[in-house]
Amino acid sequence: MHYYLVSLLKSPLSPLTYCSDAILEAGFVVEIPLSKRIVQGVVLERVEKPSFACEEVLLTYKTFYTPKTVELARFIAEYYVCSLGEALALFTPFSQKTLHVNQKVNTHIALSAEQENAFSFIESHPNALLFGDTGSGKTEIYMKLFEATLNAGKQVVFLLPEIGLTPQMKNRLKHHFGTHVAIWHSKISAKKKEAILQEIHEGKICIVAGTRSALFLPLENIGLIVVDEEHDESYKSGNRPRYNAKDLALLFGQKLKAKVLLGSATPTLSSFHKLPTFRLKGTFFEASTHIMYDDGEHGLSHKVVQAIEKALKAKKQVIVFLPTRANFKYITCKACGAHIECPFCSVGMSLHQHMHALKCHYCNYTEAIPHVCPKCGHDEIVATRMGTAEVSLKLSEHFCEHVVQQFDRDEVKTEKKLSDILAQFNEHKIDIMVGTQMLSKGHDYHGVGLAVILGIDALLGMSDFRAREKTLALVQQIAGRVGRKGYGEVLIQSKNGDFFKHYLSDFEQFLNDELGFRKGLYPPFKKMLRVMSAHVKEEKAKESIEKVASLGKHFSQIEIVGYGKANIAKIANKYRYELLVRSDSSKALLEFAHTLKPLHVEIDMDPLSFS
Numbered sequence: 001m002h003y004y005l006v007s008l009l010k011s012p013l014s015p016l017t018y019c020s021d022a023i024l025e026a027g028f029v030v031e032i033p034l035s036k037r038i039v040q041g042v043v044l045e046r047v048e049k050p051s052f053a054c055e056e057v058l059l060t061y062k063t064f065y066t067p068k069t070v071e072l073a074r075f076i077a078e079y080y081v082c083s084l085g086e087a088l089a090l091f092t093p094f095s096q097k098t099l100h101v102n103q104k105v106n107t108h109i110a111l112s113a114e115q116e117n118a119f120s121f122i123e124s125h126p127n128a129l130l131f132g133d134t135g136s137g138k139t140e141i142y143m144k145l146f147e148a149t150l151n152a153g154k155q156v157v158f159l160l161p162e163i164g165l166t167p168q169m170k171n172r173l174k175h176h177f178g179t180h181v182a183i184w185h186s187k188i189s190a191k192k193k194e195a196i197l198q199e200i201h202e203g204k205i206c207i208v209a210g211t212r213s214a215l216f217l218p219l220e221n222i223g224l225i226v227v228d229e230e231h232d233e234s235y236k237s238g239n240r241p242r243y244n245a246k247d248l249a250l251l252f253g254q255k256l257k258a259k260v261l262l263g264s265a266t267p268t269l270s271s272f273h274k275l276p277t278f279r280l281k282g283t284f285f286e287a288s289t290h291i292m293y294d295d296g297e298h299g300l301s302h303k304v305v306q307a308i309e310k311a312l313k314a315k316k317q318v319i320v321f322l323p324t325r326a327n328f329k330y331i332t333c334k335a336c337g338a339h340i341e342c343p344f345c346s347v348g349m350s351l352h353q354h355m356h357a358l359k360c361h362y363c364n365y366t367e368a369i370p371h372v373c374p375k376c377g378h379d380e381i382v383a384t385r386m387g388t389a390e391v392s393l394k395l396s397e398h399f400c401e402h403v404v405q406q407f408d409r410d411e412v413k414t415e416k417k418l419s420d421i422l423a424q425f426n427e428h429k430i431d432i433m434v435g436t437q438m439l440s441k442g443h444d445y446h447g448v449g450l451a452v453i454l455g456i457d458a459l460l461g462m463s464d465f466r467a468r469e470k471t472l473a474l475v476q477q478i479a480g481r482v483g484r485k486g487y488g489e490v491l492i493q494s495k496n497g498d499f500f501k502h503y504l505s506d507f508e509q510f511l512n513d514e515l516g517f518r519k520g521l522y523p524p525f526k527k528m529l530r531v532m533s534a535h536v537k538e539e540k541a542k543e544s545i546e547k548v549a550s551l552g553k554h555f556s557q558i559e560i561v562g563y564g565k566a567n568i569a570k571i572a573n574k575y576r577y578e579l580l581v582r583s584d585s586s587k588a589l590l591e592f593a594h595t596l597k598p599l600h601v602e603i604d605m606d607p608l609s610f611s
């Protein structure tokens with residue numbers, strides 16, 4: 001008998017010892033019994049016969065993880081505080097050695113002088129940030145880098161945000177690289193995935209463009225990782241392990257000796273601070289944008305309606321942004337002032353008119369619209385803070401000869417729907433598009449003459465040290481969708497006009513000023529860690545966090561910023577408590593975090609969300 005240490009895929013357990021008659025190679029995927037179940041594991045190493053009896057390996061698969069992959073997974077387990085098996089499970093295993101095929105390509109792209117400078121800058125730095133205005137030609141530079149990487153016999157990973165894989169981007173990639181490029185994201189079918197993996201092994205596919213899971217494909221010979229729209233928060237995983245694909249890209253680059261490039265028109269303060277940056281200014285669009293402000297009443301004010309009317313008369317298209325989905329966000333009793341809350345979450349129910357229902361956006365609980373206040377019985381219930389559905393409805397009533405399209409997660413649920421709507425919009429079959437954050441994401445709209453930005457003060461006022469950074473980036477990204485040809489207008493409804501007036505034309509200045517505010521308090525100067533506990537019994541959730549806090553007092557290099565009820569105190573019937581720690585050293589934070597494992601709390605290293 002031989003004995004092996006086996007890491008259990010997807011399980012939070014530490015590696016266990018199993019035995020086998022056969023000689024097993026490290027890295028191979030095996031099937032093993034665990035209590036009464038059969039699970040998959042990865043052979044880590046051969047070990048001495050233990051003093052206890054162990055179970056036998058049932059089956060050895062042909063798939064395996066390379067030593068490099070296991071090394072990367074070990075880092076993920078350490079840094080994001082999960083088991084090795086959970087970290088390994090992020091990766092797609094190899095099924096065979098990759099054949100080495102040198103693919104020669106020629107994109108025939110002629111870069112401008114300034115783009116050439118950016119290209120050389122990137123060539124001469126192992127990691128870099130391309131801070132380029134919208135339309136400054138970042139994507140063309142990426143393509144040129146892909147070409148060079150392929151011609152050097154290496155592979156490319158091109159990461160895009162969840163919704164950034166637009167039909168336009170696909171077309172551009174296919175145009176230049178044909179069958180050498182594959183698109184990868186969680187929604188493609190298992191069959192398609194298998195076909196892609198096969199072609200990767202055969203060396204036919206050497207560029208993978210995809211969402212964050214594309215970082216974990218069996219690529220043996222990566223020469224370049226590009227993270228486009230690096231400010232986008234969809235690179236951060238919302239589940240354990242709560243990794244950030246952008247940060248992992250930088251780590252992978254270092255370990256695999258691959259170049260890593262982050263790109264954005266509105267980079268994060270962290271990337272701007274830590275990476276060598278090339279500032280690419282100007283735009284290839286022949287356009288000018290005029291920014292206007294409305295500091296009056298909220299919602300579809302006179303000024304807003306007038307601006308839309310003017311744009312429509314000039315045969316221009318309009319986009320309207322607001323941060324809220326549904327018809328209304330708050331349903332309030334006029335007599336007692338109570339909000340109607342979800343019975344399972346401490347958040348207001350949203351009104352979805354077409355479903356004739358109130359719906360919770362956190363747990364999806366749905367109930368009929370009440371006629372009287374559930375608290376006091378009064379029959380005057382009013383709705384406040386309009387959402388995308390309501391604004392769409394109001395606009396289609398007012399501009400009844402024009403086509404209005406809602407553009408958010410309620411309306412755009414599939415990739416097909418997304419590309420259909422975008423195509424219709426670009427064919428000018430839609431006049432007004434009303435949407436949430438989805439509107440701002442890298443889409444290339446040709447005919448937009450006006451962008452209206454509503455409800456932005458709610459975002460600016462969020463209790464999050466990144467609120468200013470996130471909001472300004474969002475407004476700038478939306479503004480960047482306008483006037484890609486000719487004259488365009490942006491109308492921002494805000495009582496913080498001064499902030500936007502000061503910084504909208506100069507994001508770089510904002511970043512430099514913001515650095516001053518963060519010094520000594522927040523990232524990128526401090527490392528942060530968030531600990532969450534959730535329990536159906538409020539006492540339990542609270543006790544756990546208090547235990548975490550008292551443990552934390554023994555670690556001299558960390559500072560507990562605060563702890564208590566989370567911003568959203570209850571979700572899906574579980575009470576939520578949180579604790580925030582910061583330190584100059586990630587090592588100190590991790591030492592603390594790893595001692596918390598027995599408490600079954602959730603650990604979020606470098607958190608982005610504080611709700």
Ligand SMILES: Nc1ncnc2c1ncn2[C@@H]1O[C@H](COP(=O)(O)OP(=O)(O)OP(=O)(O)O)[C@@H](O)[C@H]1O
Nearest residue numbers: 110111112132133134135136137138139140265284
């Ligand atoms: N060297 C060039 N010569 C001519 N046209 C160019 C050149 N580089 C880019 N363009 C054109 O300019 C437009 C914007 O370029 P590109 O999409 O690469 O910019 P971007 O910075 O990636 O934009 P976004 O911020 O929207 O992602 C495109 O239509 C592109 O074809």
Ligand SMILES: [Zn+2]
Nearest residue numbers: 342345360363
């Ligand atoms: Zn709920």
